[in-house]
Amino acid sequence: MGTERQDVEAARAFYDRISRVYDAISDASEHASRERGLELLAPAEGEQILEVGFGTGQALVPLARAVGSAGGVSGIDLSEGMAMVARRRLEDAGLGDRVELRVGAAPPLPWPDSRFDAVSMSFTLELLPDDVIRELLAETRRVLRPGGRLGVVSMAVSPRGKPESVLTHTYKWLHRHFPHIVDCRPIDASAGIRAAGFDPRQVIEMSIWTLPVVALLAVPAPGPS
Ligand SMILES: C[S@@+](CC[C@H](N)C(=O)[O-])C[C@H]1O[C@@H](n2cnc3c(N)ncnc32)[C@H](O)[C@@H]1O
Numbered sequence: 001m002g003t004e005r006q007d008v009e010a011a012r013a014f015y016d017r018i019s020r021v022y023d024a025i026s027d028a029s030e031h032a033s034r035e036r037g038l039e040l041l042a043p044a045e046g047e048q049i050l051e052v053g054f055g056t057g058q059a060l061v062p063l064a065r066a067v068g069s070a071g072g073v074s075g076i077d078l079s080e081g082m083a084m085v086a087r088r089r090l091e092d093a094g095l096g097d098r099v100e101l102r103v104g105a106a107p108p109l110p111w112p113d114s115r116f117d118a119v120s121m122s123f124t125l126e127l128l129p130d131d132v133i134r135e136l137l138a139e140t141r142r143v144l145r146p147g148g149r150l151g152v153v154s155m156a157v158s159p160r161g162k163p164e165s166v167l168t169h170t171y172k173w174l175h176r177h178f179p180h181i182v183d184c185r186p187i188d189a190s191a192g193i194r195a196a197g198f199d200p201r202q203v204i205e206m207s208i209w210t211l212p213v214v215a216l217l218a219v220p221a222p223g224p225s
Contacts, residue, residue: 004129008105011127012078015055019081022056026123029208031058033153034122037215038062040202041151046070047117050143052106052136053077053124057086063120064095072098074116078105107135114145122153125192126184133187137196141220149219150198154189156205156214186212193218 018025038059043049043066054060054075064073077083083103090096102110119140125133140150158164190200198218206213 004131006105006128006132008078012080012105015077015079016081019056019079019085022082022085023058027058030123033206033208033213033215034059036204036206037120037122037151037153040204040215040217041118041120041149043067043118044071048115049073050109050111050116050119051075052109052119052121052140053127054086054101055082055123057089059120059122060086060090060099060101061093061095064090064093064098067098069098072100074100074102074111076102076104076106076109078103107132107139109136109139109143111143113142114148115143116148117145118149118151119144120151123155123184125152125189126155126187130192133192134196137193137198141197144220147219149217150193151215151217152189152193153213153215155184155186156212157186157188158212189214190216197221197223 015022041049043063045066045068047067048071049063049067051059051063051073052075054077057075060073060075067073075086077086080103083101086101087096090099104110125136128136144150190203193200193216197220199221200216200218203214203216206215
């Protein structure tokens, strides 16, 4: 059985194409969950923080403000179009000098071991096939310092015992049949994160139009990675 890969070229072309309208399409629905995730992550003055799949930079701005001039923010995103929007947002906010952006597909994460105090991802993990999620979380563990934090916001499977909404069913069907249009699907982020050697510390369940979403905070579990 082969390893499941992300179709990086298709994903890049998709996000390049929608980069200039992405905020208009998605921000109204995703904003509150992303903010909740940032509150959980609680970025602090002087920290070094990485965002994977930074998109148009909606989270880069509050992250860069929180770490201040003594800290730094790095980001990786596969779409040059999204990165152009993010760079403009950072310049407009006067924060360009404390943020380092790279364009490329993660994993790998092109930074040394223990480089970051925290890693943040919102609405990105659920775009990736299961094998790639495992690789990305292993890389995340590697680049986090001991005691570092991982913050994830993602579409989620329905909580145990709760039936799926009609919209969740529809979403999964669309993802199965038209993955180039509906590129994400609900995932069990807590289980994936635990399997990758993290201890989830806080999990907040939310929803967007009946689609379950979680914001979670995790730390590397003690022991070998
Ligand atoms: C749904 S958008 C979310 C953007 C942002 N995190 C937010 O909350 O608005 C997903 C982003 O992940 C990026 N992406 C998808 N696959 C990626 C990969 N393998 N490596 C890095 N970025 C990726 C896309 O280009 C896109 O900008």
